[in-house]
Amino acid sequence: MTTFQIGLPLPVLSADWSAPTESKTLTAATDRNIEPVGPHFLAHARRKRHKRTFSEDDRIQAQTNVKKVEDEDAGEISEPEDPLMLSRDAKDWKGQDHYAVLGLSKYRFKATEDQIKRAHRKKVLKHHPDKKAAAGGTEDDSFFKCIQKATEILSDPVKRRQFDSCDENADVEPPSKKETQKGNFYKLWGKVFEAEGRFSRNQPVPKLGNDKSTKPDVEHFYNFWYNFDSWRSFEYQDEDVPDDNENRDQKRHVERKNQNARRKKKTEDTARLRKLVDDALALDERIKKFRQAEHAQKNKKRLEKEAAAKREAEEAAKAKEEEAKLKAEQEVAEKAAKADGKKAKEAAKNAAKKNKRVVRGATKEANYFHSGGAATAAQIDSALNDTDLIITKIDNEELAALTAKLNGKKDPTEIKQIFLDEVKGLVSAGKLKEGEAKSLA
């Protein structure tokens, strides 16, 4: 062998590569015969023989596992021949079951080209009229002609389709509603769809499946069948067209009639299939199951939604309630606070009144800030005015403080001094003008 060239580069070794430890082996090989032909085989034989001699036993041993490349005899194709069929007239070939003639009833549209060929050969070997004649029989070749016709049709792809289109023996009648409801839906209808599927231009055809099929599969299945693209046609049932040239009008008439009949049958067939699919769909428990599941799903959603709404409403109500409660409490608190305030004010007011009385009393005690002798009315008036002036200028606390200072004091000088200090404080705080309280200047 010449060395060959590989133009693509080997991969770069990655940095973390390490030699694999476990060693693999090759997939098991197939034993085949190499053809003992040509110079290279001779070299092989020389190497392999090593001057050894092989026996008959070796032969059997060596051949045990050899892969066969020649087909066995067409043994698989053996159906008993119906005597009625054997006496058929080939002229009536349209009425003949071509598959049965070749012994392929089991296979029908599924028969491969190879099976048809081998079945034909088997029948030829058995029924050839020349053989019958040579064996001293009659030269009756009517069934042989049937065989030839069957082969002619089945080995021509176009003619075979025309026949398959009208092969009633391959039809599977849809089961009745009653039969279906006995619980064999998948088995019974599966066969129907398998048979119908032979007309599909698109292969493979999806299978009916079983009760475990998924929703998408089932949907795909029915979609496929509702959009079925069929090659079925009905020319096989044509009326014979007269093939003499004399009667052209008659010929054209029959041809037109055939065309119309084909079209009509095709339309009917499409409708038939549609109904069939409708029926199956109606009986298909899975559809109900899926619908229920869907329903349940929807219901579940609705319930969930309702529950959520309820919960929300409840929560809202609760929140509202709480808020109201809080507000009420607040109100109470406020009211209470207010009430408290009033009392305090009252108390303060009373205290102030009392204090004012003490202060005024102190003024009197200090002899209206007049030293020596009884004070004149004007002096008294002025001292009381000034005392009131001071009282208006100070707040309750200062008043209380002043009252506290004056409390128990009897000495007029001392008292006057307290008043003078107070005035001083007020003047420095800017609340009184210098000399505004004349009696205490």
Add this chain to the structure above:
Amino acid sequence: MSEEESPAQRVAIGISFGNSYSSIAYTSGEGKAEVIANEEGDRQIPSILSYVSGEEFQGTQAKAQLVRNAKNTVAYFRDFLGQDFKSIDPTPCHHSAHPIQHESTVAFKIKDKEDDTENTVTVSEITTRHLRKLKNSASDYLGKNVNAAVITVPTNFSDAQKDALSKAAKDAGIEVLQFINEPVAAVLAYDARPEAKLADKNIVVADLGGTRSDVAVIASRGGMYSILATAHDYDVGGAQLDEVLMDYFAKEFLKKWKNGGDPRVDDRASAKLKLESEAVKKALSIGSSANFSVESLSKGFDFTCSINRMRYETISSKVFATFVRLVLNVVEKAQLDPLDISEIILAGGTAHTPRIASSLASAFPESTTVLAPSTSATAINPSELAARGAAIQASLIQEFETEDIDQSTHPMVTVTPHLARAIGVLCISSDESTGVFRHLVEAETPVPVRRTAIIATPREGGDVLVKICEGTRVIKVTKPEPKANGKAADDSDDDEDSDESDEEEELREKTYKVENVLAEAALKGLSKGAKVELQINVAADLSCTFFAREVGGKVAVRGGWKAPGKA
């Protein structure tokens, strides 16, 4: 004297013995195979014997007797050899002597002696007579007594059939050195040409004969051949094409001579019709038209008519399509794809038909070469392939003792494990999903085997990984991009145009998928631009060693793996 000639005294030829035609070939001193013409100048000698008043005719002369002397003319008998009457198909013999049951074998009732009595002559005896004629023609041509031969047989010829043929040949003074399969002989005829290169490839041999068509898919690996699948079709062959022409000319005849009678009904007329139809068919393989001309075809009416190739191809299109389907079916049976087929060798007389070759060429991808006279200038005459292959094989083994030949063709030698998957190396990336698998050893290669490849390395050299894997071939199908809306089928487009662009073909490619990593090895420090030589040796027990090295460098690594079950 011993029955077998000692190798020194052997004069061996190759014989192709068909139901319709036979050929004889020898190998010249320079090892070139040549087909021998008989006394009449025929290289395709009809496998027909005819007796006229005790005189024996063979070949073309005998074929001519089908018209006047059909009952004493024996034709299409090869497949009857070694068979019981029950399992033969007498169809091709309808217009010649009919086969009959004789004891456990098949025979013909013919007047083969001067005395005008009907004798029962077995198919074995007929074969002996036919082979003796062939032997004599070859002996005359070579000037030496031919006494041995390699004979080609269909791949489904049973041992009983071979034994019968062997005995019939022996009776004719021919020692059968070896039977070889017809399709393999055809491959050998091509491979024995000096310009042929050894390559691993899958070949289809479509042998389209007269009464049957046989197709084989052959794995050719390093000059060794293994048959992967076969098919045999007895309903399609040259005879069906003859029939198409017979029907055509019969109808034309009836158009012209209303009272001529249907030439297909009368035995003699139909024999004439058939002979001339076959001649017209052959002429149409070369010329673009041919003339049908028979004197007194039926009821004394002469008939001439011409037909052109186009018409012929139209009326034969169904038969042609059957040939193509037959070939495609066998490829499928071999679990291969048309993309796996490198060559289609067309063999057998019917393979001359140009339309069959071109139909096959268009049914297969462009990568498939169709070797037929009309598609390839270097094609070998398809009618000669089997005989040539047989002659080459005869020259290879005629020096061996008979015992030696027997032992060398023993199953202990021929039965060989064939690899289930290809073995190759990953390129570009070491990751099995992104790397590209390149095979060194194809699937269906018999072991032991050694293959060597020179492999490129990354531009910069450096360290590389040699990752050896098993791979399976996968067909990658790419659907065509839907056409841009602009060019959608418009009503204004004329039909022709839209028909063409209607369905664009999907793109099919052959690639490999890595199934199993067998071994890894590192080659470090390769120089820039280095090439790596990788050699893989798989032993008969499927153990393996490999050896990788830098071409012209010092870096090298070896490794291997064990035989299965010997962990």
